[in-house]
Amino acid sequence: MPIATTTTTATKVEEATQGIATLKLRSPAAGEGEKAGEEGYRYAHLLPHFSPDHYPPLTPFEHVDPGHRALALPNPRAFLDSAASVVELTPHLGTEVTGINLAELDSSGRDQLALEVARRGLVVFRDQQDFIDRGPDFYREWGSHFGRLHIHPTSGHPVGYPEIHLVYRDLKSTFNFEYEDSITSTLWHSDVSYELQPPGLATFFLLAQPQSGGDTLFTSQVATLKRLSPQFVAFLRTLKAVHSGVEQALFSRAGKRGGIVRREPVEHVHPIVRRHPVTGEEALYVNRQFTRRIVGLKREESETILRFLYDHVDKSADNQARVKWRPNTVVLWDNRVTAHSAIVDFKETGEARHGARITPQAERPIPALEGLDLSS
Numbered sequence: 001m002p003i004a005t006t007t008t009t010a011t012k013v014e015e016a017t018q019g020i021a022t023l024k025l026r027s028p029a030a031g032e033g034e035k036a037g038e039e040g041y042r043y044a045h046l047l048p049h050f051s052p053d054h055y056p057p058l059t060p061f062e063h064v065d066p067g068h069r070a071l072a073l074p075n076p077r078a079f080l081d082s083a084a085s086v087v088e089l090t091p092h093l094g095t096e097v098t099g100i101n102l103a104e105l106d107s108s109g110r111d112q113l114a115l116e117v118a119r120r121g122l123v124v125f126r127d128q129q130d131f132i133d134r135g136p137d138f139y140r141e142w143g144s145h146f147g148r149l150h151i152h153p154t155s156g157h158p159v160g161y162p163e164i165h166l167v168y169r170d171l172k173s174t175f176n177f178e179y180e181d182s183i184t185s186t187l188w189h190s191d192v193s194y195e196l197q198p199p200g201l202a203t204f205f206l207l208a209q210p211q212s213g214g215d216t217l218f219t220s221q222v223a224t225l226k227r228l229s230p231q232f233v234a235f236l237r238t239l240k241a242v243h244s245g246v247e248q249a250l251f252s253r254a255g256k257r258g259g260i261v262r263r264e265p266v267e268h269v270h271p272i273v274r275r276h277p278v279t280g281e282e283a284l285y286v287n288r289q290f291t292r293r294i295v296g297l298k299r300e301e302s303e304t305i306l307r308f309l310y311d312h313v314d315k316s317a318d319n320q321a322r323v324k325w326r327p328n329t330v331v332l333w334d335n336r337v338t339a340h341s342a343i344v345d346f347k348e349t350g351e352a353r354h355g356a357r358i359t360p361q362a363e364r365p366i367p368a369l370e371g372l373d374l375s376s
């Protein structure tokens, strides 16, 4: 018996060792083993370029949400029928899908996708090398289906494609500012919420990633709101807050993050509780990065309520999901009903994290309280 046990153990060890060796020797797929800072980098054409252009202010436009069209279909989730797996990450938000090639979705499939992302807040698609390798012309065409593409005022973009927002961090990057004056890199936000018509559905993927770390956190602002008492929510529905892009522009004007401001920063007033135009769900719409004050309240009142809401978002792990990136993962989220935070835990390794975001704008936030005056 002892011999048999030894043999079995030896076999197991050998198998396990072979498994590790196989893992290490596997030929890399796109993004895997890619070194963004090195010669021959597969996605060098998508590295951030900080053009010194200057853009006029954004103009209002009418947004027609593609999710509306999906609602009229007999089965608005038919695009998932051919999936190999559809798994909920958490009850409140997040679904992970395998076996679907996003790049091949037709117009109706894209409408259904928009509705599904609105419903689930966050949808993670694995094995999307085709999508990623189609390149920036495709990214632009893809995003335009969901709304007018946002051009970021300060971020880097691929040469000739200002609509593609790039994130890039490595050891030398001036983006690594998080720990200079903060104990954490966690910063919950909804993207560019200072715009009059902030983004709805966002598509994001990594082109190079660290071996470990660089995950992204998401939280459901619908669930966040539902935790609060009905009386408090009723009060929040009467409130609006100022969202500001000024600090982000000042950061760039200080010479960091490419040092370019292509559009003068703006501030806009949005309802603190917004209603999703398709699902009708109410979500909390304030974030520590861009919200500055509640209109009409005394300074201490505004600060106290905002801090309470930010703390609630920070500590509610029971509303959150964490995306662990693997090569060829494409993630979509609905900025109207979720917040997210990067996790910058890989700085010391010197590895690069390089990603691209396609960011269609949506409607001006709809107040949950009908008739709420947003003029100031």
Ligand SMILES: [Fe+2]
Binding pocket: 189, 190, 191, 340
């Ligand atoms: Fe973001």
